[in-house]
Amino acid sequence: MRWLATSVAIAVGLITLLDYFFDVPILDALGVAFRQWTIILTAFALLLGVINLLQVHLRRIIRRDEASAGYSLIVVVTATLVASAGLWFGLPSEPMTWVFENLYVPLQGAFFALVAFFLATAAYRALRARNLETTWMLIAALVVLLGQTPLLGVLTDAREWVLNVPSTAGVRGILIGVALGTLATALRLLIGMDRPYSE
Amino acid sequence: MIQCAQCGTKNRDGSKFCGDCGARLVQPSGLICPMCSTPNTVENVFCSKCGARLAPLTVAPVSEKTPPPTPIKGLSLPAKPAEPIAPADKAEPRQPIAPTLKPEREPSAPVTDTEPASPDAPPGDWLGRLQTLTPEEEAPVIPAAETPAPDSEPPTAEEASGWLARLRTAPTIEEQAPAEPSLPARASESVEIAEEDLPDWLRSSSPGQESAQDAAPKSKDAPSWMLPASEAEPIVAAPSADAEMPDWLKDTRAPIAPEPATPPSERLDWFKPVAAPPEMPPPIQATDAEIPEWLKTLKPQDEPPRAPIAQPHPLADTLDADGAPPVESPGEELLQALEGIAPSTQVEKPAWLTEAPHSETSEDEYLPDWLRTTPSGATPTPEPSIEAGALEALGEVPEWIAALKPVEQPVPTLVESGPLETTGPLSGLRGILPLASAVTEPHAPPQPAPVNPFKESARLFESILGAPALAPAMPAKPTHRAWTMRPLIYLLLLLAILIPFFIPDLAGSSLRTFGTPTADLYDTIEKLQPNSIVVLSFDYDPGSSGEMDLQATALARHLMQRRARIIALSTLDPTGAQIAQRVLDNAARAVGNYAYGTNYLNLGYIAGQEAGLRQLATAGFAPATRDYVRYQTLDKYPNLGNLQNWRNVALVIELAGAPEPLQKWMEQVQPRAGVKIAAGVSAAVEPRARAYRDAKQLTALMGGLVGAAQYEILSNQRGLAVISVGAQSTAHLVLLGVIALGNLMYWFARGRGKPK
Numbered sequence: 001m002r003w004l005a006t007s008v009a010i011a012v013g014l015i016t017l018l019d020y021f022f023d024v025p026i027l028d029a030l031g032v033a034f035r036q037w038t039i040i041l042t043a044f045a046l047l048l049g050v051i052n053l054l055q056v057h058l059r060r061i062i063r064r065d066e067a068s069a070g071y072s073l074i075v076v077v078t079a080t081l082v083a084s085a086g087l088w089f090g091l092p093s094e095p096m097t098w099v100f101e102n103l104y105v106p107l108q109g110a111f112f113a114l115v116a117f118f119l120a121t122a123a124y125r126a127l128r129a130r131n132l133e134t135t136w137m138l139i140a141a142l143v144v145l146l147g148q149t150p151l152l153g154v155l156t157d158a159r160e161w162v163l164n165v166p167s168t169a170g171v172r173g174i175l176i177g178v179a180l181g182t183l184a185t186a187l188r189l190l191i192g193m194d195r196p197y198s199e
Numbered sequence: 200m201i202q203c204a205q206c207g208t209k210n211r212d213g214s215k216f217c218g219d220c221g222a223r224l225v226q227p228s229g230l231i232c233p234m235c236s237t238p239n240t241v242e243n244v245f246c247s248k249c250g251a252r253l254a255p256l257t258v259a260p261v262s263e264k265t266p267p268p269t270p271i272k273g274l275s276l277p278a279k280p281a282e283p284i285a286p287a288d289k290a291e292p293r294q295p296i297a298p299t300l301k302p303e304r305e306p307s308a309p310v311t312d313t314e315p316a317s318p319d320a321p322p323g324d325w326l327g328r329l330q331t332l333t334p335e336e337e338a339p340v341i342p343a344a345e346t347p348a349p350d351s352e353p354p355t356a357e358e359a360s361g362w363l364a365r366l367r368t369a370p371t372i373e374e375q376a377p378a379e380p381s382l383p384a385r386a387s388e389s390v391e392i393a394e395e396d397l398p399d400w401l402r403s404s405s406p407g408q409e410s411a412q413d414a415a416p417k418s419k420d421a422p423s424w425m426l427p428a429s430e431a432e433p434i435v436a437a438p439s440a441d442a443e444m445p446d447w448l449k450d451t452r453a454p455i456a457p458e459p460a461t462p463p464s465e466r467l468d469w470f471k472p473v474a475a476p477p478e479m480p481p482p483i484q485a486t487d488a489e490i491p492e493w494l495k496t497l498k499p500q501d502e503p504p505r506a507p508i509a510q511p512h513p514l515a516d517t518l519d520a521d522g523a524p525p526v527e528s529p530g531e532e533l534l535q536a537l538e539g540i541a542p543s544t545q546v547e548k549p550a551w552l553t554e555a556p557h558s559e560t561s562e563d564e565y566l567p568d569w570l571r572t573t574p575s576g577a578t579p580t581p582e583p584s585i586e587a588g589a590l591e592a593l594g595e596v597p598e599w600i601a602a603l604k605p606v607e608q609p610v611p612t613l614v615e616s617g618p619l620e621t622t623g624p625l626s627g628l629r630g631i632l633p634l635a636s637a638v639t640e641p642h643a644p645p646q647p648a649p650v651n652p653f654k655e656s657a658r659l660f661e662s663i664l665g666a667p668a669l670a671p672a673m674p675a676k677p678t679h680r681a682w683t684m685r686p687l688i689y690l691l692l693l694l695a696i697l698i699p700f701f702i703p704d705l706a707g708s709s710l711r712t713f714g715t716p717t718a719d720l721y722d723t724i725e726k727l728q729p730n731s732i733v734v735l736s737f738d739y740d741p742g743s744s745g746e747m748d749l750q751a752t753a754l755a756r757h758l759m760q761r762r763a764r765i766i767a768l769s770t771l772d773p774t775g776a777q778i779a780q781r782v783l784d785n786a787a788r789a790v791g792n793y794a795y796g797t798n799y800l801n802l803g804y805i806a807g808q809e810a811g812l813r814q815l816a817t818a819g820f821a822p823a824t825r826d827y828v829r830y831q832t833l834d835k836y837p838n839l840g841n842l843q844n845w846r847n848v849a850l851v852i853e854l855a856g857a858p859e860p861l862q863k864w865m866e867q868v869q870p871r872a873g874v875k876i877a878a879g880v881s882a883a884v885e886p887r888a889r890a891y892r893d894a895k896q897l898t899a900l901m902g903g904l905v906g907a908a909q910y911e912i913l914s915n916q917r918g919l920a921v922i923s924v925g926a927q928s929t930a931h932l933v934l935l936g937v938i939a940l941g942n943l944m945y946w947f948a949r950g951r952g953k954p955k
Contacts, residue, residue, distance in 0.1 A: 020871075028817065031817065032814065032817060032818060035807065035810040035811075035813055035814040035817075036814065038807055038810035039806050039810055039811050039814065042806050042808065042810070043806050046806075091776075091827070092776075092777060092827065092828055096777075097777070097781075100741075100781075104774070105741035105744055107741075108740060108741035108742035108744070109742065109744060109745045111742060113745070116692065117688075117689050117692060119934070120688050120692050120933070120934055120937055121685055121688055121689075123937055123938050123941070124684065124688060124937045124938065125941060127938045127941065127942070128941055128942050128945045129942055129946075138938070138942070141938070142935070142938070146931075148903075148927075148931060149706075149927075149928045149931040149932065149935075150707075150710045150711075150908070150928050151705065151709055151925065151928035151929065151931075152928070153711070156711060163885065163889055164893070167886040168886065168889045171886055171890045175862075175890060
């Protein structure tokens with residue numbers, strides 16, 4: 001049955017690829033159908049992720065792992081409560097908006113805000129001119145940091161140059177590399193060399 | 200036709216084996232030579248081909264007493280009741296003399312009770328027939344004329360070494376009482392055999408008859424090879440002191456196992472030697488020179504020292520009372536030889552063969568050398584070697600006699616120069632065990648002593664316990680400087696963030712807005728026509744909402760001010776829909792007169808990642824699409840226009856807190872839909888988004904908190920973004936100070952040689 005899976009995968013990939021380049025009604029219809037199937041499968045993947053998360057934490061609770069059983073219990077209870085509220089009141093609703101605005105967003109923001117303190121200590125220990133390379137990195141960091149500081153108003157053009165020239169060049173290199181890798185992977189999938197769907 | 204003697208099957212002439220049972224067939228026409236299997240005539244005494252003797256030697260029994268039919272262990276020879284031999288003309292073809300003197304070829308037959316021969320007795324084996332041979336029949340068997348006379352004197356006992364030479368010697372020991380050969384099975388008949396009927400060479404073996412000197416003149420009748428036996432001088436046992444004999448040899452002269460008591464009337468002559476009378480002359484003392492080398496060597500190995508038996512045999516007195524004078528005969532030696540080569544298994548032999556007495560005093564002298572190792576019933580050990588010259592000199596010796604020669608075995612020689620044993624049963628001997636043979640003997644390599652694994656484990660455990668304990672590696676304590684710097688940095692950073700909130704417009708006046716990417720975005724929105732459809736994609740999560748909400752709020756307000764119809768959605772995760780609803784609701788309340796469903800709509804989360812975006816770019820917003828708040832299809836919102844065609848969309852603003860959603864929009868939607876796309880990204884995504892802006896894929900770009908503040912300033916709606924950018928500026932200053940402090944301390948420590 002491996003040949004059947006490979007044939008289906010190659011056919012779907014080729015139809016979707018041809019739909020990108022040619023405006024043919026039948027290809028458009030097939031492409032739309034395949035994408036809708038993909039969206040449905042992705043939604044099921046989200047459901048599978050939720051189920052897997054609950055299984056992991058329930059297993060920890062059953063094993064009475066002292067290190068993580070308490071946190072797992074909190075996860076399971078809160079997930080059950082939020083899911084029940086969402087299913088009962090629907091989205092959006094006042095209870096769900098309250099949970100989101102008063103629990104989810106502040107917690108996420110707080111975790112993100114802690115990064116500032118971690119970055120401060122990391123800058124103290126890492127941004128040191130130990131050799132030529134670290135010196136160049138230190139100079140770039142100082143230029144961008146100073147140009148990003150409106151209070152000083154210095155090195156703004158220098159910051160723009162650093163972000164537009166060296167940084168963008170590096171980003172483009174990364175994007176081109178990712179594109180080439182994606183192209184190679186797509187070709188391997190289309191010719192059947194890689195069959196992750198049948199493993 | 201040859202009839203099988205075993206199963207009676209008739210076989211063709213010339214067959215050697217029975218076709219039915221496989222038994223070896225014998226030719227009825229004559230005697231089969233036991234050595235070469237050549238058929239001979241019945242009258243032949245020697246084989247016509249190889250010269251082997253066909254008729255064994257026999258002696259006339261002299262004892263009138265019938266020995267008890269006690270089975271005697273030893274050589275297994277067929278014993279059969281004697282039967283009178285019919286006249287030659289009437290006699291049936293005699294059964295071939297299958298048995299030979301070789302015990303291995305002789306089928307084992309139980310010794311039956313001897314009974315007088317009867318004419319009805321079936322034709323038996325050669326032994327039974329020998330006992331019934333009449334003098335007339337026996338005479339031609341060994342004719343003197345047929346016996347080739349020796350050309351010269353036969354080799355003497357000294358010249359013919361070994362057992363064969365002694366066989367040719369017929370010594371008589373007058374002092375001793377050797378066993379008499381007797382044929383118990385035919386005792387009564389054998390007594391009647393006239394002496395002249397006996398072969399001449401056997402007359403000397405008659406007990407109590409002639410001496411060796413008398414037998415000498417009649418030696419012509421005897422076989423030539425037996426002549427020396429009759430002419431040899433009797434060997435008189437020379438007494439010697441017991442001190443010269445090893446102890447183990449003394450033990451060999453001990454009486455054999457006690458025999459059942461027998462009345463004096465039934466005593467046999469051959470029992471006399473067993474009885475060792477107290478007045479028995481000293482036995483032959485064998486000196487070291489007389490003891491064969493191989494016997495010396497075998498002595499300590501094969502014969503363990505035994506305590507000498509001081510008491511004579513219980514039968515000694517009774518047997519000695521009327522013991523007849525011993526008579527020695529060559530036949531006796533032959534019988535003794537037969538016993539010697541007999542296997543030691545528990546087999547029976549004819550009674551007449553059991554007459555070989557265990558003469559302690561004479562057997563050492565008269566027995567073949569290889570038989571001397573069989574004292575007291577010990578297992579005979581063959582003589583190691585026989586001189587080849589002696590056998591050549593005795594060319595006339597039949598092969599079947601030569602076949603009795605023991606197999607040569609390598610016997611380690613006794614080292615004469617070894618240490619002399621002074622104590623114990625081996626005292627007087629030198630070199631008990633040759634050193635060379637002891638070394639060359641195969642032996643197993645020395646095995647190491649077995650090691651107890653538990654002991655090894657215990658020893659290892661003890662060594663571990665005894666080892667000096669190492670100090671556990673303590674975690675490196677942070678230096679005083681590092682311990683104090685971290686909270687100081689945290690404290691400074693916290694103060695730098697909080698203080699600007701109490702100083703409004705700390706950095707707003709310092710922001711440059713002209714000519715920035717943010718200004719391009721502002722200009723793009725300013726150019727939008729009223730009621731233009733603008734799609735806002737909220738692709739960031741609550742973690743980055745602190746930075747991105749400021750951009751989204753500034754943009755939403757400006758769009759609402761421009762009376763644009765806003766279509767919100769999320770392609771990153773479902774939380775984006777809630778964020779969008781919150782931002783739009785706040786902006787609508789701030790702007791006023793801007794209602795959901797009429798001026799703006801939230802379509803919620805678009806699943807499928809790339810596929811969802813591709814589907815959105817291809818088919819647009821399908822009529823069946825439901826909104827996030829009211830969960831109604833798009834046809835319920837006629838004021839928002841036709842969203843199925845991207846041509847109706849004036850601008851797409853991608854609010855990305857991560858680079859992936861922006862990349863998907865750039866790859867899946869922008870090339871296909873051909874719609875203008877602007878982006879508001881976080882500061883971390885800005886370097887990535889600059890590449891799309893430089894490639895004109897992005898119409899405008901707003902980056903980070905500074906971009907939000909710039910947009911607030913541009914849209915003249917100063918708010919939280921401008922305040923936050925002040926806090927960000929002070930935090931940047933703190934970071935600059937921390938970085939400078941770290942480098943100064945590093946260089947200071949490096950100058951002191953202690954870089955950390």
